[in-house]
Every structure is written in C-alpha cells, then in structure tokens.
Amino acid sequence: MYSIYLQSAVVARQAIDSVIITATGTDLLDQWTNQLYAVASNLTPKFRVLKHYETHHEKDEYELDPENSVLVVSRNLLRNMLRSLTRPTRKHLLLIHDEVHGLGSPANIEELEGLSEDIAYRLGLSATPEREYDEEGTAFIERNVGLVIYRFSLEDAIRRGILCEFDYYSVEYELSDEDRQRIKNVYSLRAARQTEGRPMSQEEFWTALARVHKISRTKLPYFKELLDQHPEILERCLVFVEDRQYGEEVINIIHHYRYDFHTYYAEDDRQKLVDFVNGEISCLITCHRISQGIDIQSLRSVVLFSSARSKLETIQRMGRCLRKDPANPSKRAVVVDFIRVQDEDTEKLNADQIRKEWLTSLSKICQKVT
Structure with a gap:
C-alpha cells in the first residue's frame, strides 16, 4: 500500500x-x-x-x-x-x-x-x-x-507495531535411517555423474540434499505431539510442505483436530483461497503458491515443514502471519519450524540451527509502547 x-x-x-x-x-x-x-x-x-x-x-x-x-x-x-x-x-x-x-x-x-x-x-x-x-x-x-x-527491517516493524509479535515453536527432529540412505544416494549420484562427464552443479547437489531434509517423515510424529498440546495452532493457519505427497501425510494428522482445512496447490481452485480469506476454511496446506505478497490479515499461524537455506523464503512465509489484523488488535502470531538436530561430530551449526537462533531472537522483540 x-x-x-x-x-x-x-x-x-x-x-x-x-x-x-x-x-x-x-x-x-x-x-x-x-x-x-x-x-x-x-x-x-x-x-x-x-x-x-x-x-x-x-x-x-x-x-x-x-x-x-x-x-x-x-x-x-x-x-x-x-x-x-x-x-x-x-x-x-x-x-x-x-x-x-x-x-x-x-x-x-x-x-x-x-x-x-x-x-x-x-x-x-x-x-x-x-x-x-x-x-x-x-x-x-x-x-x-x-x-x-x-x-525497514522486520525487527523495526515489530518494535513499531507495524507487524505483530509472535511465538516461535522450534521442533527438533533427527534424520531416520531411510533419510541417511537417501543422502548417501545423493552423494553416489554426484560421483556417478562426475564419472560420466556430466557433473552435478553445486545448486543441483545442495537442492537434492535439502529435499531429503524437507520430506523427512520423522517430523510427523513431533507435529502430532505439538498439536496434542496446542491444537489452536491450526486456527487461521498456513502449512507449508515440499510437495503434495508429503502434504497428504500432514493432512492425515490434521484431520484428527479440524475438519475445515483444504489444500491449495498450483492445480487447486482459487476459490479455496477466497474461502480461507473469508473464514470458511481455517487451515490451508500449500507449497509455494502463497509464499509471497498475499495480504491475509486474519492469518495467525504458519507451519514450516519445508524451509529454504536462505532467509528469503522464511521471511516471505512468516511475513504472511505477522501482518496486523484490525479485527483482532491483540493478535499474536505463531511460527512453527522444524529444526534438524545438530551433528555431534561438528561444531559448525547446520542451516536449521542458524535459522532457529535467528527466529528465536526475533520472537523476543516486543512492541515499544509510546
């Protein structure tokens, strides 16, 4: 505006x-x-x-x-x-x-x-x-x-009351044996491609590794545990997943807590977004379709099953729920994030742990009272 x-x-x-x-x-x-x-x-x-x-x-x-x-x-x-x-x-x-x-x-x-x-x-x-x-x-x-x-930074926007304060739930998970085998497969593929004379680019390699983390099924039981304690997270909520197949597994959990949810993928009817904005649907499961720009002031929660290495995507996605809602002046947002545990054999923080530190710090910022 x-x-x-x-x-x-x-x-x-x-x-x-x-x-x-x-x-x-x-x-x-x-x-x-x-x-x-x-x-x-x-x-x-x-x-x-x-x-x-x-x-x-x-x-x-x-x-x-x-x-x-x-x-x-x-x-x-x-x-x-x-x-x-x-x-x-x-x-x-x-x-x-x-x-x-x-x-x-x-x-x-x-x-x-x-x-x-x-x-x-x-x-x-x-x-x-x-x-x-x-x-x-x-x-x-x-x-x-x-x-x-x-x-005009996120920090300044929260302090000035232009964006709302938020609670941050960081849910830690470990890779399964199946996930570790998939990672080995990525390394094997890179070696094979190198031998064939058509090496993987660094972007291809890191994208393949990141996908293993994004679709790890070990996150799912932790998600259910969180909802057992905080089912209200699904009220006015966007759930970001990597793909439709993973989204179906998330839906299998959500339907135990709410009935008013729907998917919103590229092939889904735009009316579902309209229904969400109008409050007829309380929870949308999506991939990339509404990460950016869309102003849904009543949105309260985002759940990040899939997060990119860069801050860009995370800022865009969480920014959807940080917008002020004139109909709810006391709104406080919720961000749920899945964090891979730190490897014991390295002191360098993995990308998830770095994001956790950043969002934890951001969640502690309070609006300045004037």
Whole structure:
C-alpha cells in the first residue's frame, strides 16, 4: 500500500502520467488491482486501471492510450510490454516491480536486460531485495531497477507495531535411517555423474540434499505431539510442505483436530483461497503458491515443514502471519519450524540451527509502547 501512496504523490506533482505494476501470481495481481481501483479514481486527474494477466488482455488498450492509466501486468508478460513503450511514454512512466527479488532469475535476466532504460521512475518492493547466493541476479536488479534506497527491517516493524509479535515453536527432529540412505544416494549420484562427464552443479547437489531434509517423515510424529498440546495452532493457519505427497501425510494428522482445512496447490481452485480469506476454511496446506505478497490479515499461524537455506523464503512465509489484523488488535502470531538436530561430530551449526537462533531472537522483540 505504501507504493500506492507514493504513486499518488508523484501523480499530484505531475511527474508521471502512466504507471505499470508487475508481479508474479494471479492472487497477488488481483490484490494489487482491487486496491488500486479506489486510489486511481481519487487521483487528479482520475486514472483508469487496466489488467494484462491470466484471462485479462488489456495491453493493447494501454498501448493505444497510456496517459492517465495504470496497467497491472504479469511478470512473464512484461518483456513485450516494455518493448512496445514509446519514448514519450517512458519519460512520464512509473514502473513498480513487486517482490522485486524474483526479477533476478536467470530467465528474467535473459528476457528483460536493458528494457527499463529511459523509464523515468523505477521502484522495486521486497522484504528481501537481495538474492542470497546469487550475485548475478542481485546485480541485474541493481542495473535495471536501482540500488536499495530505504530499508525497514522486520525487527523495526515489530518494535513499531507495524507487524505483530509472535511465538516461535522450534521442533527438533533427527534424520531416520531411510533419510541417511537417501543422502548417501545423493552423494553416489554426484560421483556417478562426475564419472560420466556430466557433473552435478553445486545448486543441483545442495537442492537434492535439502529435499531429503524437507520430506523427512520423522517430523510427523513431533507435529502430532505439538498439536496434542496446542491444537489452536491450526486456527487461521498456513502449512507449508515440499510437495503434495508429503502434504497428504500432514493432512492425515490434521484431520484428527479440524475438519475445515483444504489444500491449495498450483492445480487447486482459487476459490479455496477466497474461502480461507473469508473464514470458511481455517487451515490451508500449500507449497509455494502463497509464499509471497498475499495480504491475509486474519492469518495467525504458519507451519514450516519445508524451509529454504536462505532467509528469503522464511521471511516471505512468516511475513504472511505477522501482518496486523484490525479485527483482532491483540493478535499474536505463531511460527512453527522444524529444526534438524545438530551433528555431534561438528561444531559448525547446520542451516536449521542458524535459522532457529535467528527466529528465536526475533520472537523476543516486543512492541515499544509510546
């Protein structure tokens, strides 16, 4: 919403007469569109809101008359949109990239390099603007959008009462013999690929190892134990799993505590998200579909069966439940995280233990009373 107010300010100064907002995912694009309608109609002059994503195809209408228009466009359709912009349009255009860290993917680097040149105003929004372990992607964002000009940390947001305080449940688990065999298989595969002359990249190798941890079934009984003590965790809750198969095993546990749950995977009906927002469903089991951007103020808990090594994904996911809820001023969020036990033969903390230290520290932050 802050970017919408910024848009209003630069329109009032007559610095721009056209806006393009781009993001990934129909849910997030719809959220932008719905929030823009009221704002655009109150601008002077009034702006119209056009959409170019999913079943909406209003790019041509924007190109014919971009003045006093806001176009909300999917990032995967952005290339042709930027290529079609005339020089006069670029001189008075504000381009907003939501969840800008996603802009630095290899595919976007290839498709979008240099296409933002001469655009008067470029703004990137993200809780995690830098791409961890990806210097090339971060550099691309800096070239095509710009450097970070303002930071507002999670810590500051909680202290200022912009995000709510939260309780952190770190659930430790050990790998099973089956998990350890899968890890050995990953190492064997890497050796075989090396012998064949087609070695695994470091990214492939670490992704394969991480998947073993993400789908470890030893987490499941600990989850049940936690719910026995705190069944309220499933009220207004998102459960993040690695894949549908693992999600089915999680569902087998959840159904003992609640009936009002559903999955929300890529192939599931968007109506399920609407039902969740409206309170008709209390718990959603999902993978990556709603990790970023979506504003569900009543969401109270997130359960992280699957967590990435980088902070980016964790911040995005837990950020869903830290948002303030006007209907519940005393809201306190809950984050449940599964942590692999520390190896006895090494002093260096594993990635899970590092995340545990960070989130434990974050959970101790209290809002400052003014």
